[in-house]
Amino acid sequence: MNLLVNGIPDEKVSAFDRGFQYGDGLFETLAVENAEPLLWDRHIARLHSGAVRLGIQAPAAELLQREAREICRGAARGVLKIALTRGISGRGYAPSAKGEPTRTVGLHAWPDYPARYRTHGIAVQFCHTLISRHNRLAGLKHLNRLEQVLARMELKDEYAEGLMHDETGHVVEGTMTNLFVVARDSLITPDLSHSGVEGVMRAVVLEHAAALSIQCDVTRLTREDILAANEVFLTNSLIGLWPVRRIQSREYPVGRITQWIQDAIRDAHIDY
Amino acid sequence: MNLLVNGIPDEKVSAFDRGFQYGDGLFETLAVENAEPLLWDRHIARLHSGAVRLGIQAPAAELLQREAREICRGAARGVLKIALTRGISGRGYAPSAKGEPTRTVGLHAWPDYPARYRTHGIAVQFCHTLISRHNRLAGLKHLNRLEQVLARMELKDEYAEGLMHDETGHVVEGTMTNLFVVARDSLITPDLSHSGVEGVMRAVVLEHAAALSIQCDVTRLTREDILAANEVFLTNSLIGLWPVRRIQSREYPVGRITQWIQDAIRDAHIDY
Numbered sequence: 001m002n003l004l005v006n007g008i009p010d011e012k013v014s015a016f017d018r019g020f021q022y023g024d025g026l027f028e029t030l031a032v033e034n035a036e037p038l039l040w041d042r043h044i045a046r047l048h049s050g051a052v053r054l055g056i057q058a059p060a061a062e063l064l065q066r067e068a069r070e071i072c073r074g075a076a077r078g079v080l081k082i083a084l085t086r087g088i089s090g091r092g093y094a095p096s097a098k099g100e101p102t103r104t105v106g107l108h109a110w111p112d113y114p115a116r117y118r119t120h121g122i123a124v125q126f127c128h129t130l131i132s133r134h135n136r137l138a139g140l141k142h143l144n145r146l147e148q149v150l151a152r153m154e155l156k157d158e159y160a161e162g163l164m165h166d167e168t169g170h171v172v173e174g175t176m177t178n179l180f181v182v183a184r185d186s187l188i189t190p191d192l193s194h195s196g197v198e199g200v201m202r203a204v205v206l207e208h209a210a211a212l213s214i215q216c217d218v219t220r221l222t223r224e225d226i227l228a229a230n231e232v233f234l235t236n237s238l239i240g241l242w243p244v245r246r247i248q249s250r251e252y253p254v255g256r257i258t259q260w261i262q263d264a265i266r267d268a269h270i271d272y
Numbered sequence: 273m274n275l276l277v278n279g280i281p282d283e284k285v286s287a288f289d290r291g292f293q294y295g296d297g298l299f300e301t302l303a304v305e306n307a308e309p310l311l312w313d314r315h316i317a318r319l320h321s322g323a324v325r326l327g328i329q330a331p332a333a334e335l336l337q338r339e340a341r342e343i344c345r346g347a348a349r350g351v352l353k354i355a356l357t358r359g360i361s362g363r364g365y366a367p368s369a370k371g372e373p374t375r376t377v378g379l380h381a382w383p384d385y386p387a388r389y390r391t392h393g394i395a396v397q398f399c400h401t402l403i404s405r406h407n408r409l410a411g412l413k414h415l416n417r418l419e420q421v422l423a424r425m426e427l428k429d430e431y432a433e434g435l436m437h438d439e440t441g442h443v444v445e446g447t448m449t450n451l452f453v454v455a456r457d458s459l460i461t462p463d464l465s466h467s468g469v470e471g472v473m474r475a476v477v478l479e480h481a482a483a484l485s486i487q488c489d490v491t492r493l494t495r496e497d498i499l500a501a502n503e504v505f506l507t508n509s510l511i512g513l514w515p516v517r518r519i520q521s522r523e524y525p526v527g528r529i530t531q532w533i534q535d536a537i538r539d540a541h542i543d544y
Contacts, residue, residue, distance in 0.1 A: 003287055012284035013292055015275055015376050020285055021355075022417035023295025029363070054418070055425060081363055083293075086421075091301070091353055091380040093417065093424035093447055104287050108363040132404035133439055136422050144416035145294035145365065146326070149358075150408050152365035153327060167405055167439075175365055 003106035004067050017102050018086040022093065023143035025085030025102075026050040031238050031270045032078040032107065037068055039237060039268060042200045047084060050140045056086050056101050067105040077270060079108040079238060083143070113239060115272060118262075121243035121254050122160035124174070124234070126223060127151040131164040131172045133194040141197045151175045160242070161234055163226070166195050170220045174234050177242070178202035179221070182231035182257045187216040201235040201268065208264040214257060231255030233262075240269035275378035276339050289374050290358040294365070295415040297357030297374075298322040303510050303542045304350040304379065309340055311509060311540060314472045319356060322412045328358050328373050339377040349542060351380040351510060355415065385511060387544060390534075393515035393526050394432035396446070396506070398495060399423040403436040403444045405466040413469045423447045432514070433506055435498070438467050442492045446506050449514070450474035451493070454503035454529045459488040473507040473540065480536035486529060503527030505534075512541035 003011050018024035028047050030037040037043070044061050051058035068080055083104045089096035129151040137144070147164070152175045155162050161174045172190050173179050178199040180189045187209050192198055209216045226232060232244035232252050241262045243254040275283050290296035300319050302309040309315070316333050323330035340352055355376045361368035401423040409416070419436070424447045427434050433446045444462050445451050450471040452461045459481050464470055481488045498504060504516035504524050513534045515526040 005287060011287055013287045015277060015283055015285045015355075015378070017292065018421070020289065020292045021299075021415070022421055023415055024418055024421050027293075054422070079363060083287075091351060092383065093420045094427075095421070095425065106287070111364065128407070130405075130407045132406045132409075133402075134404045134419065135400070135402045135439075137404075137418060142418055143293070143295055144418045146296055146409060146414055146416045147406065148365045149290070149294055149296050149367070150326070153367065155366075167407075 002071060003104060004071055005104050006102060007067060013102060013104065014088050016088045018089055018095070019083065019102060019143055023145070025056065025083060025143045026054065026141055027081060027083040027143060028141065029237060030080040032072050032075050032080050033270045035072045035075050037072060037080045038270070039200050039204070040065070042203065043237070046141065046198070046200060047082065050142070051084060053136070053140060054142070056084060058084060059101070059103050064103070064105065071105050071107045075107055077110040079110060081106050081108055085143070111238065113272060117160060117242050118240065118272070121245035123158055123246040124161050124163060124244050125155060125159040125248055127154050127162040127164050127175070129154060129164065131166050131195050133166050138195050139192050139198040148175045163247070165223065169222055171223060171226055172196040177234035177236045177239065180205065180233050180235065181221065181226055181229035182255055183225070183229045185215070185257070187214050187257060188221060189216065189218055190221050191218050199236055201237050201240065201265070204265055204268045205235055205261055208261060212260060212264060214260070231258045233258045237269065240265060274343060275376060276343055277376050278374060279339055285374060285376065286360050288360045290361055290367070291355065291374060291415055295417070297328065297355060297415045298326065298413055299353060299355040299415060300413065301509060302352040304344050304347050304352050305542045307344045307347050309344060309352045310542070311472050311476070312337070314475065315509070318413065318470070318472060319354065322414070323356060325408070325412060326414070328356060330356060331373070331375050336375070336377065343377050343379045347379055349382040351382060353378050353380055357415070383510065385544060389432060389514050390512065390544070393517035395430055395518040396433050396435060396516050397427060397431040397520055399426050399434040399436050399447070401426060401436065403438050403467050405438050410467050411464050411470040420447045435519070437495065441494055443495060443498055444468040449506035449508045449511065452477065452505050452507065453493065453498055453501035454527055455497070455501045457487070457529070459486050459529060460493060461488070461490055462493050463490050471508055473509050473512065473537070476537055476540050477507055477533055480533060484532060484536060486532070503530045505530045509541065512537060
C-alpha cells in the first residue's frame with residue numbers, strides 16, 4: 001500500500017469528504033529521489049499558507065514528514081503527492097463546525113519523461129480552455145482542477161504541454177507548469193495575482209535568476225509577447241525545466257539564459 | 273447504508289478517483305418526497321448534457337433510476353445526491369484511456385429550512401468571493417465548488433444566502449440558488465453563459481413565467497439593478513422559491529409576481 005489516509009494505510013476516502021464533494025482542499029506534488037522528497041520545506045510552507053487562505057487546519061509539518069518518510073522508504077525515484085481537504089461533512093457548502101481535515105500522503109510512479117524533453121526541449125500548443133481569474137483562489141494549488149483537465153484533454157500527441165490564457169487574453173501558465181520567457185536579455189514570468197499556481201520551482205527559478213543577476217519581471221504576457229520572445233521555458237517540481245523548442249509553428253532555440261537557469265537549478269530536481 | 277458507489281452499498285470511494293483528485297465530475301441534488309425524487313427527468317437530462325460537455329460517459333438513465341429507487345425507498349422526505357466523476361486514474365491531469373466513470377447515489381437528510389423562509393422571505397448579503405467566468409464550465413453543476421464554499425463561509429448568521437458577482441461586476445447567482453428580480457413588471461434573471469449553474473428550478477420558473485405571460489429577460493444584472501428592483505427571489509430544487517425580504521440594508525416586499533411564480537411552481541417542489 002503506497003497511500004496513508006490520515007496516517008493509516010488505505011486506498012479509500014469517505015464519499016462524504018469535501019475533497020470528493022467539492023474539491024475543497026489543496027495538494028502538493030514532490031519529486032522523490034533516494035527516498036527523499038525534494039524541496040520539502042518549500043512545498044510544506046506552500047501547503048500551510050494555502051490552508052490558511054482556505055481556512056483549513058493544516059497538520060503539523062513534523063507529522064507530514066513522518067508520514068512522507070514512511071511512504072517514501074526505499075523509493076529510488078517517485079512522486080510524493082500530499083492532499084489536504086476540509087474533511088468530512090454533511091451535504092451543503094457550509095463546512096461542519098467540528099470537521100477534522102483529511103490528509104492523504106501517497107507515492108506514485110515517476111512519470112518517465114523522455115530525457116530529451118529536458119535537453120532538447122518540447123513542442124507546446126495554446127489551449128482554448130481558459131484559466132479562470134479569481135480573487136481568492138489565484139496562486140493556490142487547490143483541488144479544483146477541471147480547467148487543467150479539460151486543457152490537458154485538448155493536447156494533440158505532438159505537444160508535451162499546453163499554455164492557458166485568461167479571459168483578458170493574458171497567458172498565465174501551462175496546464176501543469178509555470179511559464180518563463182526571455183526577451184531583451186530579461187526573464188519574464190506571468191503575474192499570478194489573478195489566476196494560476198505559484199509553483200515551487202518557479203520560486204526557485206526566480207531566486208536563482210536574481211543570484212545570477214538576470215533581470216526578471218513578473219508581469220502580464222500576451223500570446224504575441226510569447227511568440228516575439230527569444231527563449232521560452234516551462235518549470236515544475238517534477239520536470240525541473242523544459243526548454244520550449246516550438247509553439248505551434250513558431251520555433252525557438254534552447255537559449256543561453258535558459259541553459260544558465262537549467263544549470264543553476266540542477267540540485268533542486270531529479271536528473272532524469 | 274444510504275449510499276451506492278457504482279451500484280454497491282458503500283460509503284467510500286477510491287482516493288485515486290478523479291473526483292477526489294481534481295473535482296473532475298458533476299453532481300445533481302434532488303428533493304425526495306414519499307420516496308420519489310422530484311423533477312427527475314430534468315435533473316438526469318442536465319447530468320447527461322454536462323457529461324457530454326466534460327467528455328465523461330454518463331450511465332444510462334434506467335440504471336440511475338433503479339439505484340435512486342433503491343436508495344429512496346421508504347424516505348418520506350430527503351435529498352437525493354447523484355455524483356458522476358471521470359473515475360479512477362493515475363496521477364496527472366490526463367485521463368486514463370480505460371477509465372470507467374464513478375457514480376455515487378446517496379440519500380441525505382432533508383435540510384429542514386424554516387417554513388418562514390418560503391412564506392416570509394430571507395435576508396441576503398453580497399459576498400466578496402467572486403464567481404469565476406469560464407468558457408467551458410459556465411452553466412455546469414460540476415464538482416469544482418471551492419468558490420461556493422468560500423462564499424458560504426462569508427455569510428453572517430442573519431443571512432440565509434449570499435449573492436456572488438463576477439469580475440466584471442455582474443451578479444450571477446447565490447451560493448446555492450439562482451437569482452430573479454422583478455423590475456417594471458418584468459422578470460429578469462442573470463445570463464449564465466459566462467458563469468453560474470443552470471438550475472433546474474430556474475428553468476421551471478422560466479417556463480411558468482412564459483405560461484403566465486410574464487415577460488422574462490435573461491441578461492446582465494449589477495448590484496445597482498438588484499437594489500433598484502421591486503421584487504427579488506431565489507430558487508433551487510430543494511428550497512423551491514424564497515422571496516428576498518432584505519439585501520443588507522435594502523428591504524423588499526414579497527411582491528405580486530414573486531407570489532404568482534411561487535404558486536405556479538408549487539408542484540415542482542416539496543411543500544415544507
